[in-house]
Amino acid sequence: xxxxxxxxxxxxxxxxxxxxxxAQSGMAFRITxxxxxxxxxxxxxxxxxxxxxxxxxxxxxxxxxxxxxxNINVKALIEEGRD
Numbered sequence: 001x002x003x004x005x006x007x008x009x010x011x012x013x014x015x016x017x018x019x020x021x022x023a024q025s026g027m028a029f030r031i032t033x034x035x036x037x038x039x040x041x042x043x044x045x046x047x048x049x050x051x052x053x054x055x056x057x058x059x060x061x062x063x064x065x066x067x068x069x070x071n072i073n074v075k076a077l078i079e080e081g082r083d
Contacts, residue, residue, distance in 0.1 A: 004030040
């Protein structure tokens with residue numbers, strides 16, 4: 001989950017190069033205008049990571065590359081976690 005830093009539109013405009021550098025390094029900003037969310041400034045590739053279809057494909061690939069777990073008592077694991 002991406003954590004956004006709220007930034008006012010005037011501040012974003014005034015310090016835009018600084019916010020671009022920070023976004024490039026991985027930070028995400030929520031731009032507001034009079035307290036209302038108007039835009040997001042996010043690192044490159046963020047939209048692809050947020051895509052549900054791409055996330056499902058990454059999960060499918062992950063599952064296919066992991067070894068199967070056999071002979072596991074799921075109920076026992078759940079009970080163990082309740083201590």
